[in-house]
Amino acid sequence: MSRPNDSRRPLTLRDVSEASGVSEMTVSRVLRNRGDVSDATREKVLHAAKTLGYVPNKIAGALASQRVNLVAVIIPSLSNLVFPKVLSAISDELEDTGLQPVVGVTNYSPEKEEQVLYEMLSWRPSGVIIAGLEHTPAARAMLENAGIPVVEIMDVDGEGVDSVVGISHRRAGLHMAEAIIAAGYRRIGFLGTKMPEDHRARKRLEGFKEGLAKAGIELADTEFYAGGSALAKGREMTEAMLKRTPDLDFLYYSNDMIGAGGLLWCRDNGIDVPGKVGLAGFNGLELLEGLSVQLATMDACRGEIGKKAAQIIAGRSQSGMIGGEVIELEPVLEPGETIRKT
Amino acid sequence: MSRPNDSRRPLTLRDVSEASGVSEMTVSRVLRNRGDVSDATREKVLHAAKTLGYVPNKIAGALASQRVNLVAVIIPSLSNLVFPKVLSAISDELEDTGLQPVVGVTNYSPEKEEQVLYEMLSWRPSGVIIAGLEHTPAARAMLENAGIPVVEIMDVDGEGVDSVVGISHRRAGLHMAEAIIAAGYRRIGFLGTKMPEDHRARKRLEGFKEGLAKAGIELADTEFYAGGSALAKGREMTEAMLKRTPDLDFLYYSNDMIGAGGLLWCRDNGIDVPGKVGLAGFNGLELLEGLSVQLATMDACRGEIGKKAAQIIAGRSQSGMIGGEVIELEPVLEPGETIRKT
DNA sequence: GCACCATATGTTAGCGATAACGGCGACCGG
DNA sequence: CCGGTCGCCGTTATCGCTAACATATGGTGC
Structure with missing residues (x-):
């Protein structure tokens, strides 16, 4: 035995x-x-x-029954901290449905995304959850023709293939701008990633600029980075920007990690936050909850997004297909301690 | 069209x-x-x-050819920060081999692991990479009978089913103890997770105690936590422990994240590190590279482990099966700035 | 006693691809 | 001019399982 x-x-x-x-x-x-x-x-x-x-042997079983209990989940990165959270929400929600998530990673490359999608569709999954609304024409065609429920997540600013669950990054940026201006800041710098394919970061920046423009303000300075440890980059960029443009009174970071780096640098260098300079990031990473000072941020509803997406897939794979739905969630500003109270 | x-x-x-x-x-x-x-x-x-x-349709293809290009990767958690790193290393290494990783998460539960393994094996993957050496008897039997290459990763302290790639956590703990004692610390506290199923953390603690015992020292205090934000928990536990046992001169944390929390708390409260209290964590998270002060840690060779494991699977799925090999990597102490120089 | 039905099991025919082998020109050297 | 080899492509038989239907078997009602 x-x-x-x-x-x-x-x-x-x-x-x-x-x-x-x-x-x-x-x-x-x-x-x-x-x-x-x-x-x-x-x-x-x-x-x-x-x-x-x-x-x-599920291979034989699936072939015979024309049924596969897999859900393809396609995301840009695992090291981003954002996606593991979404993933575990999906995973939890799918737990009792008999469905199982299978993850593919694209590294923010549209071509890789197309490849990964092709590969995953060739296993005939019961549904697809994919990050973002921007895909290559071929990828979009595959999604349309697959004949299975598709949920595009994270972002609602654009046209979806089927169902969409996410937040408006454009409006998230806009609201942050409004809050910052309301707090009395005027000389504002932006620090972010140099990733043309990160459409959500781009949309946030666009929305942010739009918000500033409404108050007749322009970004006073910008700085971008690629690669490296985000925390360390946050320090470096903050130092560089404040040296270059000393009269800045606010720094808006495209993610919490570089924001935290900037916050640490300010504290180490005796810069009064939020008195002299205000700071804000984006995402609501609970990873950072133990920081000495809570960074202002905006929750991206990552858990909720994963949950809803999984529910849509699960619901539709039970009952027959219905039309796609669009669910827009509201990101909430978490003012923390790095924005002046008005 | x-x-x-x-x-x-x-x-x-x-x-x-x-x-x-x-x-x-x-x-x-x-x-x-x-x-x-x-x-x-x-x-x-x-x-x-x-x-x-x-x-x-790969389902039909796989059935006919009796070949599947999938590699099952089974890990305890995605939110641990440790595993995404291993994963991406595996993913990169498998990139050009035609093999594709499929991830399963166990949440540190042996029963869940058994379930996930069963599920994955039913897709007849070309190989299995699984974290840890401890499995339920049923899981072990499945691995032995699957007839495919199996690589158990992260840990070498124990008996493997087939191939093993990892470090000795016991010796990692032991070496850390030696380094701490060599630096002149004597009143040492340990802070870690309350997870009976995290065998690697357990082994590190055992090795650590053994190292202390060799110098005739016992742990002066211990504290465990479960759940919550690790950074915040690190702060809380550090405060609690230093209030309870004020004469401690060193704190050893079972992971870098709570270590960083402790470090931040010490700085916020004007405690001289490493003069009055020394600190050390474990893992070598480059996430923390931007901290004001570099925490002493020990690199767990996560990238290397993933790479080697993938190579073994790729190599063996090409050439016919050969016997299993055991690769033990050497974790390196990164002294940072939180241990006194001797 | 017989039609009738529910329960419990077996039989047959695929699912959509690939392995293995076979056929058939074309080309080549002797 | 003929056997042999090579390049190209088709035919047949699975792969391991399940849907759908067929087949016992044993009550049940009238």
Whole structure:
């Protein structure tokens, strides 16, 4: 019993059926809990399967039944901290539905996204959850023709293929601008990533500028980075920008991590926050909750987005397909302690 | 051409073969770049496939060829920061091998691990990379009988099923103890997670105690936490411990994140680090590189582990199976600025 | 006693691809 | 001019499982 499968020939339903003296079909029924099987045979079959160490072959099963319990989840990055959160929300929500997420990572490259999507669709998943609304034409075509529910997440500023769950990054940027101006700041700098393919960061910046423009203000300075440790980059960029443009009174960071770096640098260098300079980031990373001073940020509703997306997929794979829906969530400003109270 | 598959009937090889006037077999050959096909027919087929928007069905392909290009990767958590790093290393290394990682998460639960493993094995992957050496008997049996290469990663303190790549956490703890004692610290506290199933953390603590014992020292205080933001927990626990046992001169944290929290608390409260109290964590998170003061830590070789594990799987799925190998990597102490120089 | 139904099991025919082998010109050397 | 080889492509038989239908078997009602 220690090594029940010595022959090295992969076990099949037939092995189990022979070992338990019933037909393959009955074994299949027992293993899937489908159809009527007497308790006696059920016992026999389960016992045989366990002692043999049988593991069903879902490949064959899926081919025969034309059903696959996988949901493709396609995201730009795992090191971003944003996506693991979304992922675990999806995973939790799918837990009891029999569906299983399968993750693909694109590294913010549209071509890689197309490749990954192709690869995943070739396994005929029950649904696709994919970050962003911007895809290559080919990728978009695949999504449209796949004949399965598709949920595009994170962003609602644009045209979706099917369902969409996210926030408006444009408006998130705009609201942040309004809050900053309301607090009395006027000389404002922006620090972000140099990633043309990060459309959400771009939209936030656009919205932010728009918000400033409404008050007749322009960005006083900007600085971009690529690669490296975000915390360290935040320090460097903050130092560089404040040296270059000393009269700045606010720094808006495109993510919390570089914002935290900037905050640490300010504290280390005796700069009064939020008195002399105000700071704000974006995302609401609870990772940073233990910082000495709470950075102002805006919650991106990551958990909620994952949850809703998973619900849509689960709902639609049960009941027949219905039309796509668009769910826009509201990011909430968390003022923290790095914006002056008015 | 905007929606080539209006009939909603899934496309098959047959559709492509009819559209291009050749047999299914030839289409299959073209799409897989295998066997001899004339350039003329190759063109025809590729054109037909593209205009139809055909996506191959790997389920059928895998069943027929008995080959699957997936590698199961089973890890305890995605929010731990440790595993995304390993994952991306695996992903990068597998990039050009035609193999594709599929991730499963266990939440540090052995039962969940068993479930996830069962689920993944039922897709007949080409290999398994799984964190840790401790599994349920059933899980271990599955791994032994799967007939595919298995690599257990992160930890080498124990008996592996097949190949093993990792570090000795016991010795990592032991070395840290030695370094701390060599630096002259004597009243030492430990702060860690309350997770009986995190065997690696447990082994580190055991090794650490052993190292202290060699110098005739015992842990002066310990504190454990579960859940919550690690940074914030690090602050809280540090405060609690230093209030309870004020004469401590060193705090060893089971991970960098709570260590960083402790470090921030000490700085905020004017405690001289490393003069009055020394600090050390574990992992070598480059996430923290931008901290004002570099925390002493020990690199867990996460990237290297992922890379080597992927290489083993890739190598063995090409050439026939060979025996399992054990690769032990050496974690390196990064003294940072939170241990007194001797 | 017989039609009738529910329960429990077996039989048959695919699912959509690929492995293995076979056929058929073309080309080549002797 | 003929056997042999090579390039190209088709035919057939699975792969391991499940949907759908067929088949016992044993009550149940009238």
